[in-house]
Amino acid sequence: MSQAAAPPPASSLPPEILERRDRAKAWFEGLQTRIIAELERLEDEAPPELYPGEPGRFDLRPWTRETGVGGGIGGHLRGRLIEKAGVHTSAAVARFSPEMAATMPGADKDPSYVSASISLIVHPRSPRVPTVHMNTRFLSTAESWFGGGADLTPMLDEQRSQDADDTILFHKAMQDACDPFDPEWYGKYKAWCDEYFFLPHRGEMRGIGGIFYDRHNTGDFEKDFAFTRAVGEAFLGVYPKIVRHRMDEPWTDDDRAQQLVRRGRYVEFNLLYDRGTMFGLKAGGNIETILSSMPPLVAWT
Secondary structure: OOOOEOOOOHHHOOHHHHHHHHHHHHHHHHHHHHHHHHHHHHHHHOOOOOOOOOOOOOEEEEEEOOOOEEEEEEEEEOOOOEEEEEEEEEEEEEEOOHHHHOOOOOOOOOOEEEEEEEEEEEEEOOOOOOEEEEEEEEEEOOOEEEEEEEEEEOOOHHHOOOOOHHHHHHHHHHHHHHOOOOOOHHHHHHHHHHHHOEEOOOOEEOOOEEEEEEEEOOOOHHHHHHHHHHHHHHHHHHHHHHHHHHOOOOOOHHHHHHHHHHHHHHHHHHHHOOHHHHHHHHOOOOHHHHHHHOOOOOOOO
16 A cells, blocks of 8 residues: 655745645534534434434544644544444645655645545434535645535435435535535536446445535635535535434334445445545555444445
């Protein structure tokens, strides 16, 4: 596995870029705190007749990079409503390996980079409550950009249509995040999400989509940073609504069996196709947080 090399001298990184990274890092860490608090509130509110036991609480695990400078905070939850969740932040000042530099804009000029990100996955216990994924990040080499998005994965076939209530609500939230910045972005990033979260070997999408964007750089950092913040706020607003709408619904053994098989598709995508997983492993990230997206229980038929 290729690893990032030692960090570059500070003089090779423009102060403006470091300041932007620090602002993005602070935002992502603040969002992490708010998302964790909201997921713990959901744990408290879950009806005990469906979700017995004590409400879960996040275990926060700081970590330090073995390569470069930086690290992050891994937030891990095993609860009664939420079977498994991870809400993680990371930041780095490092250099790309030659292998990775060849794939990154601007890294051919200078392989040094800075980054900051938040990434989360929520696997609810109930098959009636959709799994969700969200991440946003800032990365800068000789060029700078934002990336990320959010997508929803209902577990039951009956909930996986484009006219299902949860689908409509989730996509409206993502569109509302995009439209104030550019009315063409939602359609563009929705289509990109549909294309990205597709399993070619299965001939099917992982879920019902959302938005996905990468190397997003309009030339206006403040606009692009505001857009990325809007995506985070949209997620924080919409997903708890979906959970509260669904968490009182009872489920059957057949529903649970269907959920475990659908989670298998999640594993297949994350290990075969997900760019974030590949980037994290090759850039010397924290394996515990990178692989926390794996469901706690899964089945194949």
